[in-house]
Amino acid sequence: MAVKEQYMTQRQRNILNKVLVTGIGLFFLLVFLTPLGYMAVTGIKGTDQINDPDASPFWPQSPKTVEYEGEVLQVFEVPTDDDVKELAAVKKTRTMTTFIDPSNPAAGQIEWEGNWRQLTPVYEPDPKWENFRRAWTELNFPRLFRNTLIIAVTGTIGAVGSSILVAYGFSRFDFKGKNALFMILIGTIILPVQATLIPTYIVFARLGWINTFLPLVVPHFFANAYNVFLLRQYFLQIPREIDQAAMIDGAGPFRILTSIIIPQSVPAITAVSLFHFFFAWNDFFTPLIYLVSKPELWPLSVGLQRFNATYGRMPNLIQTGALITLVLPVIIFFSAQRVFMQGIVFSGVEK
């Protein structure tokens, strides 16, 4: 009996702990993701609501109106003797307002003494879905998407292809100075882009590459430290006996790479491709420097920033624009999150 009682309390305590910890987690999560809620809701608000201090700060809504004898009338909350009624104003003056009851227009006009401006307008839910279409054309999203995709896809192909070759070289061949070269490779991670950018910019300008995609794409065809590091780690885990066996069967190094190493490393290659794709999709700094004076070539990041800087009066469209910009990376992230987070932990914890 005593044992059972103890067991029950143990179980109860367990449930309590679960509720408590999960509750705290949910609370943090809710606060953490609130900005996304703000974005989603503000994005479908009308421009009038943004400047209307009486309107709800949360839900998209607009003042309720009714049509009466061919006229559009605004509805107010009118305090009457026994309760507050929703009435439509027919005639508004400072001292006297004439209303009709929209639910019972036949009852005739009701007069109310006082300044109508002191009355609270009645609001009704009014999500402006057309904001998506407006933002789509105002920001010229088809062009922004096309440019971003060109930059991201070609850059990813270049970065991943070259990094596979280099990682293969570092993981499968022993030569003098390999370790020193690998240390240099890892060391380049700390080099800030700013330390190389001015001469590179000047050379690109001489070559006529400013205001083209080339400066954003070409440098990625030469591998980079992060990708090489991650891929090399993965390649090292593939037993060397497999490629030695293939070598004895007469396979050359390229053959071994394409028929053994690459098929064995799909998860690592996927992770690296995703990393680069996201980097290119989100990159703001490089396109700002090389493409800023050529709107036809702007990617999403620059397009959204410029819109934000010039159309401050349209915060709703800015939020819709942000939503359209982030939706693809977020969807890809959710569908590939396992690959993703493993990649991060892998590169992070292994140092």
Next chain:
Amino acid sequence: MATANRSRVTAETPVAAKRIKAGHMQRYHTKWGLIFISPWILGFLLWLLIPTVATLIFSFTNYSAVTPELTEFVGLKNYARLPTDPKVITSLWVTIRYALISIPITLGFGLLLAMLGNSEHLLGKNVFRTLFYMPMMIPAVAGAVIWKGVLNTQTGWFNLGLEAVGIPGPDWINSPTWITPALVFIGLWGVGNLMLTLMAGMQGVPTELYEAADLDGANPWHKFRHVTLPMISPVLFYNLTLMLIGTFKYFDMAYVLKDGTGGPADQTLFYVLNWYKNSFEYNLMGYGSALAWVLFLIVLILTIVNFRAQNRWVYYAGD
């Protein structure tokens, strides 16, 4: 090729065969190794080494993109100007202050989330992890405009929340006092990497250590302080280095929030923003090169200091 070799090798005496094979293998490895890493070697020279040296040379000139024909060597003049340039001083202060405030808060938040995420009592661990990581996937510009909206005084939800608990919220984005705290809040959105790596680090702590601590009658705080913290210190250290360097490269958020002005009152004039304005808005690329090299040195020193300090307080299992 390999089969031909094999038949030749069998004809030799075993020792000589080995030597020939070894020599051959060495050549094979060197040749193919260098072929495969050649894209990186070429890229390293073209995009990293030569430009970095060129930046150093530029930093001794008065090069301007507007009048490149007037370029001449000015010796150390650009460097001598740095400590007298109020914008440089401001940008250093803005950057360092942000690092000092933001890094401890972010580390604390990351630790908290990692502990929550690893708790045996948390339901839906995967969802928790994924959702806390997710803002890292949001393009920086989109994140900046979202936060600019959330923090605005007119329709923003942040101040509404504060008002709900009786605190009148400031004008975060336009007040020189409040823009830094605002940036710290915004920075918490990037906690994902930190949280994930800390979680992985915590999972790597051997359970025997906790059991031993239990036997010694340790309370949860003692266990955290004397078991968890020392055991995850390599991960903490790794993240600390990343965050420090990240602050010195901070740009996107400051640029988008204030349209690249560095305002209010230069309080978002981070080091890289000041570098960008000098190099690409005022076209003072010689001076910009000096700023870039100083940045490079700062990052280099931070990295070295961090690696040195690591020996003192970082515990590596097996050492």
